[in-house]
Each structure stands twice: as C-alpha cells, then as structure tokens.
Amino acid sequence: MSGKGDTTREQIVIAATRLFYGEGIRAVSMDAVAEKAGVTKKTLYYHFASKDELVAETIAARDQPTLELYMRWFAETEGTVADKVRGLFTRLGRSVDTPRWRGCGFLRTIAELANTPAHPAVKAGAAHKKRFEAWLETELRGHGVAGAAAVARQLVILLDGATTVMLIHRDLDYVDTAGRLALGLVETARSGRA
Numbered sequence: 001m002s003g004k005g006d007t008t009r010e011q012i013v014i015a016a017t018r019l020f021y022g023e024g025i026r027a028v029s030m031d032a033v034a035e036k037a038g039v040t041k042k043t044l045y046y047h048f049a050s051k052d053e054l055v056a057e058t059i060a061a062r063d064q065p066t067l068e069l070y071m072r073w074f075a076e077t078e079g080t081v082a083d084k085v086r087g088l089f090t091r092l093g094r095s096v097d098t099p100r101w102r103g104c105g106f107l108r109t110i111a112e113l114a115n116t117p118a119h120p121a122v123k124a125g126a127a128h129k130k131r132f133e134a135w136l137e138t139e140l141r142g143h144g145v146a147g148a149a150a151v152a153r154q155l156v157i158l159l160d161g162a163t164t165v166m167l168i169h170r171d172l173d174y175v176d177t178a179g180r181l182a183l184g185l186v187e188t189a190r191s192g193r194a
Helices: 008-023 030-037 041-047 051-076 081-096 105-112 120-142 148-169 173-193
Strands: none
Touching (some): 030 041, 051 105, 051 120, 081 173, 105 120, 120 148, 148 173
C-alpha cells in the first residue's frame, strides 16, 4: 500500500512489485502496472523508460529490506551462533507458511528471466544473493566460526533450497530439515576451531 509520503515513483514500484510477485513478470503489462499504481502510462514511462528498468528497480528496492529482515531475525534469536542460524530457518518457515507466499522473489525473478542473464533484474537479484552471503560470512566470522566463507555459502544453498522445495511441496518439514542441517554445519565449524 502506498502512503501519503510515497512519491509517484515509489507508488509505481510498490504496485509493480505486487503485480510481478503475484502474477509473474511476463504476465504483467505496463498498462496493468499503471492502473494498479493509479498513474497514467505517460507518467509511468516518465519514471521508467522500459519494463526492464522497472523490473530491475523492483528487485533493487527489495534488496535492503530483505537483508534487514534476516539481520533482525538473526539478532533476535537467542543462543549460540548455531542457534541464531537455525533461527533464520525457523523464522523463514513462519513467514512462508501462508497460501499467498509464492516463493523467493529474487529466485523467481532470476528463474523467469533465465534466458536473459544480462538483464538488469537478474544482475540485481544475483547481487542481493551475494550481499546476503557476505553478511552471513561476516556474522559467522565474528562469532568465531572456522571457514566462515565456505559455511556461509553452504547456508545460502540450504536457505535457497529450502525456499524452493517449500514452494513445490508446501511442506514446512523441508525448511525445518534444512534448519537442522544448518545448525549442524555451524556447530561442526565452531568445534573445529576450538
């Protein structure tokens, strides 16, 4: 929902994000975005020269809020670093357990645009995934986890795998199983350093 403080550009991004996530990028026309945003097509094209530019902006706009969400989940989980990592999966499971959830928006965008790897939205999605991995590596290193870079990469694979399989089967046990594996990975890495 757009608020009074939102600029026209922000209103367009919010509307496009909802439509792209709900219906898919290719299924949504610029006419539909303009209508949802409550702007004319002329106004829409004033702010975004192309649909590709708009898609890339919707991905870029979700980057920091998504990263901050995971940071908050990590910080709010009590216990060891392994518990905190497990908490990421627990909180992920809670957030995706809804009929409206349609998967990771970054992964869905990259998958939908897989035949155009140079697309700016694909690049923005890949950059988000790298930033997330770098943040996780920093946290692990700060908590004394040996081989933090390798462990962070393994955790990203588990998180992305869990969200993908959860989308397919709609069974939270996949997220829980990935969380238990993540806990074990971190505990093993920690004990290897001691």
